[in-house]
Amino acid sequence: MDIEKKLLRKSSLSTLVNNMRADGKTVFAPTKQNTQIAFTPISSLEEMTEDYIVTNQSPKSVAFPKTEKLLNYQVTQFDITNEGVNPREFPEVVVLGARPCDAAGFESLTAIFTWDYHDFLYTERLKKTVLIGISCAQKDDYCFCTSVKGSPGSTRGSDILLTKVDNGDYLAEIITEKGKSLAGQYPALFEDAPEVDKEKYLARVPVKFDVDTVVQKSGGMFESDIWLEQSFRCIGCGACAYVCPTCACFDIQDESAGSKGQRLRCWDSCGFKLFTIHTSGHNPREVQSQRWRQRVLHKFSYMPDRLNVTGCIGCGRCGRACPVDMNLSEHLVNIAQA
Numbered sequence: 001m002d003i004e005k006k007l008l009r010k011s012s013l014s015t016l017v018n019n020m021r022a023d024g025k026t027v028f029a030p031t032k033q034n035t036q037i038a039f040t041p042i043s044s045l046e047e048m049t050e051d052y053i054v055t056n057q058s059p060k061s062v063a064f065p066k067t068e069k070l071l072n073y074q075v076t077q078f079d080i081t082n083e084g085v086n087p088r089e090f091p092e093v094v095v096l097g098a099r100p101c102d103a104a105g106f107e108s109l110t111a112i113f114t115w116d117y118h119d120f121l122y123t124e125r126l127k128k129t130v131l132i133g134i135s136c137a138q139k140d141d142y143c144f145c146t147s148v149k150g151s152p153g154s155t156r157g158s159d160i161l162l163t164k165v166d167n168g169d170y171l172a173e174i175i176t177e178k179g180k181s182l183a184g185q186y187p188a189l190f191e192d193a194p195e196v197d198k199e200k201y202l203a204r205v206p207v208k209f210d211v212d213t214v215v216q217k218s219g220g221m222f223e224s225d226i227w228l229e230q231s232f233r234c235i236g237c238g239a240c241a242y243v244c245p246t247c248a249c250f251d252i253q254d255e256s257a258g259s260k261g262q263r264l265r266c267w268d269s270c271g272f273k274l275f276t277i278h279t280s281g282h283n284p285r286e287v288q289s290q291r292w293r294q295r296v297l298h299k300f301s302y303m304p305d306r307l308n309v310t311g312c313i314g315c316g317r318c319g320r321a322c323p324v325d326m327n328l329s330e331h332l333v334n335i336a337q338a
């Protein structure tokens with residue numbers, strides 16, 4: 001699909017937010033929440049912060065909420081009735097300010113949620129979501145998007161990608177049909193774009209490893225000692241999974257009150273000991289090194305093999321959030337060199 005290039009002035013972005021809200025869309029953007037930066041609904045552009053490399057939590061919860069109701073149930077004398085969720089009630093959402101890595105993360109999530117089972121809750125939510133990404137002008141040492149075939153200005157996954165150019169205005173790359181449809185609703189705001197060298201405005205993220213080598217080598221490393229060496233520090237807290245834009249582990253829990261209740265899908269992590277424990281008490285991933293191996297191999301061997309995508313887009317959140325400073329990119333460099 002041809003990418004259309006337009007100029008979105010700083011003042012027009014503010015008007016765009018107001019207009020989208022007036023048209024019934026919920027606009028999520030990065031906002032300061034105490035010490036964290038999180039995607040929250042905004043009522044005006046002034047609430048959005050620009051002071052972030054990536055947000056602490058990724059925007060994945062707009063399509064895959066941390067806790068999501070699957071159905072209500074009612075136990076009667078001889079039966080159980082249930083009532084599912086109606087996707088028509090899902091809100092129209094715009095995510096403003098997702099980084100290119102976050103947008104690419106939705107491609108990995110979609111691959112998971114449409115593989116052996118078509119998860120209509122996820123796909124219906126995503127259908128109603130427009131991603132307006134903002135390219136990265138800054139990076140830190142945890143960023144490694146360029147090592148996993150991304151870049152600070154990649155259009156992959158975004159519906160519209162904004163890159164801040166001179167005077168605080170934005171180059172708007174309108175990428176998908178969803179992006180075109182949204183921009184088409186507000187044509188006066190998207191002006192003809194001047195010739196712009198986009199690269200000039202982007203952060204420079206060095207390539208740390210060759211991902212194809214990691215994919216190729218890790219597939220043969222199931223029995224390697226490297227997992228034990230790498231996971232010595234890991235305390236199995238699960239923080240890495242909870243901040244990750246591509247992690248999709250969940251469990252299902254029933255919350256009952258008398259004869260009624262609701263069935264909930266809740267984020268979970270393959271880093272937790274309880275995640276794989278069987279009713280018999282047997283746990284196929286008894287120790288942390290097995291759980292670390294699962295995390296790395298799922299992202300860099302099983303997903304490329306089955307879904308043709310990696311399960312990591314190099315946002316670096318797992319390293320920033322880890323209480324014992326497990327830096328995934330360093331471990332991937334070691335795997336590439338093994």
Ligand code: SF4
Pocket residue numbers: 240243244245246247311312313314315316317318319328
């Ligand atoms: S594994 Fe880490 S670096 Fe990769 S996408 Fe998840 S949080 Fe980001």
Ligand code: SF4
Pocket residue numbers: 233234235236237238239240241271318321322323324325326
């Ligand atoms: S955040 Fe760090 S310590 Fe916690 S599970 Fe992940 S790698 Fe292990």
